[in-house]
Amino acid sequence: MRPDLNITSDSDLEAVLEEFKQKVERRNSAGSAKYTCSIENCGATFKRLDQLDRHEFHHTGKKKHACTYEGCDKTYSIVTHLKRHLRSTHERTEDAAQKNVKCSVLECKKMFTSDSNMQRHVREAHDSPRVYPCGHCPAKFSQKLKLKRHEIREHTKDYPYRCSKCSRGFYQEWQRESHQGSCKLYSCPGCDLQFDKWTIYTKHCRDTLHRRQRNKCEHCESSYAKPSDLRLHMEAKHKDSVGAFACTEEGCSRTYSYERNLRQHQLAAHTGRRFECQAINCGRCFSSAQNLSKHLARDHNDGKEKVEKEKSKSNSKTRKRRRDAGRTKHSRLSKLTCLQLEKDVDEEVRQRKSPALKKVAEYLVEEDPLQQLISATLQDDEAVD
Structure with a gap:
């Protein structure tokens, strides 16, 4: 209130309040609606430029600066x-x-480029840290945005934007x-x-057998996952409605449920005898090479030997060669004493026979007195035997 203004009545007081109210409205109106959203059909207004940037980023999802x-x-x-x-x-x-300014709190190891940054860190992180508790559970967050997303995702499910097709929720419009x-x-x-995912849809159809209803037989309760399976079923089981596969050769009245069986019959019975046995005085014909080979193995010795030989070749496997293959085997005693023993003597030493052990012990004593210890050990072994 101005010092030169004297209020002597209630009307003077009302005039002063009205003037103050008009000044506040002018100041607020001058600061509002400075920035308007550029997105079509939005029309939102903001006082600060960073508020406008944050709002438009929710629309487009693009960083324009x-x-x-x-x-x-x-x-x-x-x-x-x-x-x-x-x-x-x-x-x-x-x-x-x-960063040469350390945090004034001893337990904190953070460094800063200026003293003002350090003081702001102490004020926000140590003196009065910002904590936003969740209203539905004990969880706490340092940012309000993280708290809001947690409440939407875990509790309320009230997403600001949803897909019109699958009703999936999103935090921002550009994500939708x-x-x-x-x-x-x-x-x-x-x-x-x-279902919005093909994998979930196929799993549901597989578990409930709903997809089989698309290919259901009109004449029975059978149903199939593929149209080709239904067609084969109709051809095989419902002959009156579809018709069986009959042999067209003269004098043959054979019929089959499946076309592949008819082809095999025609190959074997009418046109398929093309594998002839070459044995003397045989002349038999077969519809497949497998049947011919069985005939040779069963009725002809040459063929049987040939089949067995081929079978043995196919079943034989090359064994891995031993590391000591082709080397003579020596006993441990001959290796330790560096003696070149005959093969028969070495074999007897390996079997710990007394005459061979006594003979080797005597030879060691004669050659080198230092081998007496080995000789005594051999004699002990002989006594035990």
Whole structure:
């Protein structure tokens, strides 16, 4: 209130309050609606530029503020973040860029580039840290955005944006628009359920057998997953409606449920006798090489030997060669004493026979007195035997 203004009555007081109210309205109106959303059919207005940038990023999902320095590809959704990047990365000197200010809290090891940054860290992280508790569970978060997403995802399920096809929820509009381009629903033919993933749809059809109802036989209760299986079933089981496969050769009245059986019959009975036995005084013909080989193995010795020989070759496997293959075997005693014993004597030493052990012991004593210990050991072994 101005010092030269004297209030002597209630009307003077009302005039002063009305003037103050008009000033506040003018100040608020001057600060509002400075920035308007550029997205069509939105019309939202904001007082600050960073609020507008954050709002438009929710629409488009694109970071429109890019760094102009050569070789730097950083982009930001809010212009204040770009300005901070320019100051901290490109505009400040090398001395200022060094983090040489330690946090004043002894337990904290963080370093900062300036004293003001350190004080802000202490104020926000140690003195009065921001904690946003969840209203539905004991969880706590350091950011309000993380708290909001947690409550939507875990508790309320009230997403701000949802797909019109599958009703899937999203936090931002650009996420929904990106999803709708590839969204496709798969409707189950046996019930009213719909699935947004092919794997889930096929699992549901496999578990409930709903998909088999698409290929259900009109004459019985059989149903199949593939149209080809249904067609084969009709050809095999419902001859009156479809017709059986009959042999067209003159004088042959054979019929079959499947076409492949008819082809095999014609090959074997009418046109397929092309494998002739070459044995003397035989002249038999067969419809397949397998039947001919069985005939040779059963009725002709040459063929049997040939089949057995081929079978033995196919069953034989090359064994791995031993490391000591072709080498003479020596006893441990001959190896330790470096003696060249005859094969028979070495074999007797290996079998620990007394005459061979006594003979070797005597030879060692005669050759080298240092071998007396070995000789005594051999005599002990002889006594034990």
